[in-house]
Amino acid sequence: xxKLIVIGSNxxxxxxxxxxxxxxxxxxxxxxxxxxxxxxxFLPYKKFKGRFQFYQMDLNNDLDKILELIKxxxxxxxxxxxxxxxxxxxxxxxxxxxxxxxxxIVNLTNQLRKLDFLKKYVHISTNEVYGSCNNTDEDAxxxxxxxxxxSKAAADMFILNLIKQFKFPADIVRSTNVYGPGQQLFRIxxxxxxxxxxxxxxxxxxxxxxxxxxxxxxDNCLATLKIMQSGFSGEIYHLSPDSSISIAEVVxxxxxxxxxxxxxxxxxxxxxxxxxxxxxxxxxxxxNKLGWxxxxxxxxxxxxxxxxxxxxxxxxxxxxxxxxxxx
Numbered sequence: 001x002x003k004l005i006v007i008g009s010n011x012x013x014x015x016x017x018x019x020x021x022x023x024x025x026x027x028x029x030x031x032x033x034x035x036x037x038x039x040x041x042f043l044p045y046k047k048f049k050g051r052f053q054f055y056q057m058d059l060n061n062d063l064d065k066i067l068e069l070i071k072x073x074x075x076x077x078x079x080x081x082x083x084x085x086x087x088x089x090x091x092x093x094x095x096x097x098x099x100x101x102x103x104x105i106v107n108l109t110n111q112l113r114k115l116d117f118l119k120k121y122v123h124i125s126t127n128e129v130y131g132s133c134n135n136t137d138e139d140a141x142x143x144x145x146x147x148x149x150x151s152k153a154a155a156d157m158f159i160l161n162l163i164k165q166f167k168f169p170a171d172i173v174r175s176t177n178v179y180g181p182g183q184q185l186f187r188i189x190x191x192x193x194x195x196x197x198x199x200x201x202x203x204x205x206x207x208x209x210x211x212x213x214x215x216x217x218x219d220n221c222l223a224t225l226k227i228m229q230s231g232f233s234g235e236i237y238h239l240s241p242d243s244s245i246s247i248a249e250v251v252x253x254x255x256x257x258x259x260x261x262x263x264x265x266x267x268x269x270x271x272x273x274x275x276x277x278x279x280x281x282x283x284x285x286x287x288n289k290l291g292w293x294x295x296x297x298x299x300x301x302x303x304x305x306x307x308x309x310x311x312x313x314x315x316x317x318x319x320x321x322x323x324x325x326x327x
Contacts, residue, residue, distance in 0.1 A: 001028045003073050004228075007066075008081030009033050009054065012042070012183050013124065013217065017079060019044040020221035022051060030073060032066060033082070034058035035326070039319075041312045042182045059104040067111055077228055078112065079122040080105070086323055087128065087148045088272040094147035096327060101151035106158050113168040121170040122228050127238075129153040129174065132276035138174075138236040138285060146274040156236075163234045171231045173224055175239035176281055180217035180301060181308030185316065186323040189214075189302070192251050193309045194321055196258045196265060206271030208248030211278040213240050216296035223292045230290055240281040241294050253299070257306055 008014040009031025021029055031054045040046040057066050084100040130136050131143035144150040162168035179189050195202045223239045252262045286292045
């Protein structure tokens with residue numbers, strides 16, 4: 001069996017990608033993350049036995065060990081979800097975001113490009129490298145608005161350097177906002193569900209005016225797997241649904257499910273620093289060239305998220321619901 005290494009396997013997207021691979025292929029999968037595995041309610045792949053090994057290692061501090069593991073396993077594929085996320089918080093210590101999202105990626109990929117057994121490196125980037133964007137395609141200029149976005153853009157540019165100069169077999173994936181069961185509790189969809197279940201007002205930055213495109217994590221992961229297996233090396237691929245929605249409308253939909261009014265359920269607070277007005281991408285390239293398209297509607301996905309929260313409420317209600325920064 002060919003081997004696949006998923007870096008950032010504890011993340012929401014990373015754990016769901018591991019699950020997608022185990023469900024749809026016979027690859028042997030190795031996961032790497034800097035933190036121990038969290039509760040199994042956040043790790044859908046836990047239902048599988050075998051074919052997955054987990055190693056707790058950090059790109060910033062354990063790069064030599066990670067490279068030793070990659071070489072020892074002769075991993076044919078590497079998909080990298082590791083990143084310091086949280087856009088607003090990146091203003092507080094931008095050097096940490098650049099260290100994790102840029103320098104650690106430079107150090108890793110500059111070594112990976114020397115490996116003759118590596119068939120594909122898939123780098124998970126973000127639509128935020130474009131700043132505010134409306135139906136933007138892969139050829140658009142980068143215009144990041146925050147330290148988070150700038151750090152991701154810098155790493156993308158270095159990977160493109162490696163592709164150009166050394167024919168590094170890499171693809172870059174930029175997706176619109178992902179969501180689904182098991183997402184981090186501080187994200188807007190699970191947070192809204194939790195706050196409504198506990199009769200607390202949902203804090204809504206800038207009144208929720210920003211428009212985003214929400215792609216179900218299953219659709220996202222199936223697209224990423226298709227890119228890993230069949231994508232043309234050296235490409236950037238956009239992943240997006242067919243329509244966008246304001247954050248306020250997202251919250252309004254969830255309020256409706258709980259038979260509560262939007263007005264009585266939210267608290268309007270100041271907008272985040274550097275918040276872009278819109279994030280929508282054109283994903284015709286992957287649709288036309290690789291035959292992918294999203295299959296799960298937003299309303300169906302919201303129902304799944306509420307069901308997940310209900311089924312796991314005894315665990316969720318005792319977990320921290322705010323973002324906790326890790327250096």
